[in-house]
Amino acid sequence: MADRYVTKHDKGWAVKAPGAKRASSVHGTQKEAEKAAKKTVGNLGGGEVRIQGRDGRWRDSDTVAPGNDPYPPRDKKH
Numbered sequence: 001m002a003d004r005y006v007t008k009h010d011k012g013w014a015v016k017a018p019g020a021k022r023a024s025s026v027h028g029t030q031k032e033a034e035k036a037a038k039k040t041v042g043n044l045g046g047g048e049v050r051i052q053g054r055d056g057r058w059r060d061s062d063t064v065a066p067g068n069d070p071y072p073p074r075d076k077k078h
Contacts, residue, residue, distance in 0.1 A: 002044030004037040006030060006051045015040065038064050 004024070005016045013033035014023035024040065027033040030051070037049045046066040053059035 002041050002047040004041050004047070004049050006033045006037050006049065008052060008054065008056070038062070 003018050005018065007014050007016055007023075009023060009026050011026050012028045013026070013030045015025045015027070015033050015037045016023050025033070025036055027036060034049065034051055041047045041049055041064040046064050049062050049064060050058055051060040051062075
């Protein structure tokens, strides 16, 4: 799977692969970083995008097709 994490960075918000020390990209807003992460994951064949809040705790995750989410979200925010 081509999972990516959106995490807080000194210069904004970073998109990182799991276990990576360096960011794939850095963005000014969390929304921009989330969009970039979803695009990357989609281009790599699908997977999970996990989003970290300002407090360092995971606040959200989303499966990007063709990922396999056994519990698809019922909300319509994504």
